Amino acid sequence: MDILVVIEDSRGLMHRMSKEAIAGAQKIGGSITALVIGDNSDAILNELSSIAIDETLVVKHELVSSYNSDGYTEVVAQVVQSTNPDIIVAGHTYQTRDFMPRVSARLDIPFIPDIIYVEQDSYTKQVLNSKLNSSVSSSSNKKILSFQSACFSEEDMLPGSNSSQNFEADLDSSMIRSSSEEPFQESAAEVDLESAELIVSVGRGIEKEENIPIAFDLASAISAEVSASRPVVDAGWLPSFRQVGSSGSTVSPKLYFSLGISGAIQHVVGMKGSKNILAINKDPDAPIFEIADYAVIGNVLDIVPRLIETLNDT
Amino acid sequence: MKIAVLVKQVIGSESALVISEDNTWVKEENASFVMNPPDNYAIEEGLTIKEKIGECEVVIVSQGPTRVQKVIREGLAKGADRGIHIEESGQIETDPLSIAKSIVYAIKDENFDLIFSGLQSDDMGMGQTGVLVGELLGMSTATLAIETEIDKEKIRVKRELESGWFQWVTLGSPASVSIQSGINQPRYPSLKGIMGAKKKEIKIVQSQNAEKNQSIEKVFVPQTSKETEIIDTDLNSTVDRIVEILKSEVKIF
Numbered sequence: 001m002d003i004l005v006v007i008e009d010s011r012g013l014m015h016r017m018s019k020e021a022i023a024g025a026q027k028i029g030g031s032i033t034a035l036v037i038g039d040n041s042d043a044i045l046n047e048l049s050s051i052a053i054d055e056t057l058v059v060k061h062e063l064v065s066s067y068n069s070d071g072y073t074e075v076v077a078q079v080v081q082s083t084n085p086d087i088i089v090a091g092h093t094y095q096t097r098d099f100m101p102r103v104s105a106r107l108d109i110p111f112i113p114d115i116i117y118v119e120q121d122s123y124t125k126q127v128l129n130s131k132l133n134s135s136v137s138s139s140s141n142k143k144i145l146s147f148q149s150a151c152f153s154e155e156d157m158l159p160g161s162n163s164s165q166n167f168e169a170d171l172d173s174s175m176i177r178s179s180s181e182e183p184f185q186e187s188a189a190e191v192d193l194e195s196a197e198l199i200v201s202v203g204r205g206i207e208k209e210e211n212i213p214i215a216f217d218l219a220s221a222i223s224a225e226v227s228a229s230r231p232v233v234d235a236g237w238l239p240s241f242r243q244v245g246s247s248g249s250t251v252s253p254k255l256y257f258s259l260g261i262s263g264a265i266q267h268v269v270g271m272k273g274s275k276n277i278l279a280i281n282k283d284p285d286a287p288i289f290e291i292a293d294y295a296v297i298g299n300v301l302d303i304v305p306r307l308i309e310t311l312n313d314t
Numbered sequence: 315m316k317i318a319v320l321v322k323q324v325i326g327s328e329s330a331l332v333i334s335e336d337n338t339w340v341k342e343e344n345a346s347f348v349m350n351p352p353d354n355y356a357i358e359e360g361l362t363i364k365e366k367i368g369e370c371e372v373v374i375v376s377q378g379p380t381r382v383q384k385v386i387r388e389g390l391a392k393g394a395d396r397g398i399h400i401e402e403s404g405q406i407e408t409d410p411l412s413i414a415k416s417i418v419y420a421i422k423d424e425n426f427d428l429i430f431s432g433l434q435s436d437d438m439g440m441g442q443t444g445v446l447v448g449e450l451l452g453m454s455t456a457t458l459a460i461e462t463e464i465d466k467e468k469i470r471v472k473r474e475l476e477s478g479w480f481q482w483v484t485l486g487s488p489a490s491v492s493i494q495s496g497i498n499q500p501r502y503p504s505l506k507g508i509m510g511a512k513k514k515e516i517k518i519v520q521s522q523n524a525e526k527n528q529s530i531e532k533v534f535v536p537q538t539s540k541e542t543e544i545i546d547t548d549l550n551s552t553v554d555r556i557v558e559i560l561k562s563e564v565k566i567f
């Protein structure tokens with residue numbers, strides 16, 4: 001089995017989920033090639049040098065000095081055609097989602113994304129709002145796989161050594177039809193969720209904006225910070241710096257007190273490292289309960305005001 | 315300008331999910347169907363552009379059995395001009411590459427300038443269709459757009475990256491862009507819109523069965539690895555138990 005791991009540059013360092021993808025490739029087993037693209041490849045090569053992979057391919061070219069969908073699609077497609085791997089793997093990151101389907105369409109190789117568990121040739125991914133799992137298989141002799149956060153653990157990466165060589169990608173400027181500007185961050189966050197000890201997090205179950213103060217009242221009763229799931233931020237009820245999940249912060253507090261959050265995977269990846277998870281939700285099938293230590297079935301709007309009263313009395 | 319919006323009809327999040335006898339999906343008769351929620355933002359973005367530039371046609375495209383005409387009508391009621399229904403009979407396709415090829419077959423002669431899609435579907439969650447269709451049609455692509463700016467020849471989109479980062483990308487035309495939820499406030503159809511939608515055209519095209527590249531073997535209820543204490547009791551006991559957990563088990567005070 002020949003496996004190609006597409007490594008992602010995360011502002012100069014190897015993306016955390018690329019490390020998990022390497023651990024995944026090692027677990028699947030076979031001859032592993034890592035592909036590193038762009039201006040930061042030297043620093044990333046350095047990180048890769050002590051890992052047990054067979055070879056590292058490096059692409060340095062001005063047209064892919066930083067990420068762009070056209071250039072990456074072209075490079076990965078050329079590497080796949082030249083090295084002929086059986087499996088192409090990557091972390092299920094926003095960048096992978098941006099260009100990997102194009103590689104799939106261009107080379108007619110199926111792309112099974114967002115995998116949470118691998119067993120032989122069967123890949124588990126969540127379906128139907130994370131309420132059910134599905135095993136997906138492919139009869140194709142080649143496939144592209146992307147692993148969801150924590151499908152494999154970075155700590156399981158086997159140490160070793162490898163040699164690197166340059167891959168001469170055949171690129172010209174007519175292939176790059178889009179121009180990308182520098183990435184930037186919006187307004188600075190007013191809270192540091194990532195180092196918060198206690199977090200009260202609010203989801204769609206709070207029902208309306210007028211109920212948001214309930215979350216702040218609970219937070220002040222237990223000296224916690226307030227965070228939110230994406231739908232609450234999308235609705236404009238709380239600012240985006242309070243968002244927890246794949247497009248927001250990753251948190252690991254001593255207590256994550258979740259109010260009316262259903263627990264879609266995009267949210268869960270940002271908070272499953274919490275030491276204690278206490279979730280209130282009126283839907284007994286809410287996926288958040290699968291990872292909760294304490295699953296309180298009931299209406300946030302009934303329970304939390306009474307809880308605040310009790311806490312403030314004692 | 316011609317804009318296609320790819321939409322999907324999915325099982326509503328309030329539906330009870332009963333796994334089918336062959337274990338490969340859930341029973342449809344127990345489900346209610348809705349517009350895939352992220353697709354509402356894609357429709358709204360198309361309609362907003364139409365209102366801004368005037369000379370513009372918005373076409374709602376959906377693949378699935380007859381029932382999906384309901385979500386096409388919903389798009390028409392909101393203000394889209396016409397619909398294309400790519401009709402599937404028998405087994406519903408779940409392989410994204412086969413679906414994309416079928417959509418491409420149905421729309422390739424339309425020469426759309428822009429294709430919008432929601433970021434992913436609530437049912438399969440593959441998150442690929444818009445990009446696959448764009449690539450197969452030789453278009454520029456971008457994903458997770460949180461803002462768009464339209465020019466004659468170009469579209470500039472603000473892409474959401476991870477952990478609160480963003481990036482502006484300028485795409486040549488034609489382009490396929492997936493829309494991040496929250497980019498706008500999707501409108502509701504007006505009564506006049508609903509009445510008007512009945513007269514709008516929905517073209518029906520048979521889906522193409524491309525070779526299947528991946529398929530679902532089975533669906534199953536996730537196993538929890540954690541020991542979870544379930545608290546499902548009256549209000550007073552619930553509140554008392556939470557206070558006790560906070561004090562004695564999590565020890566936050």
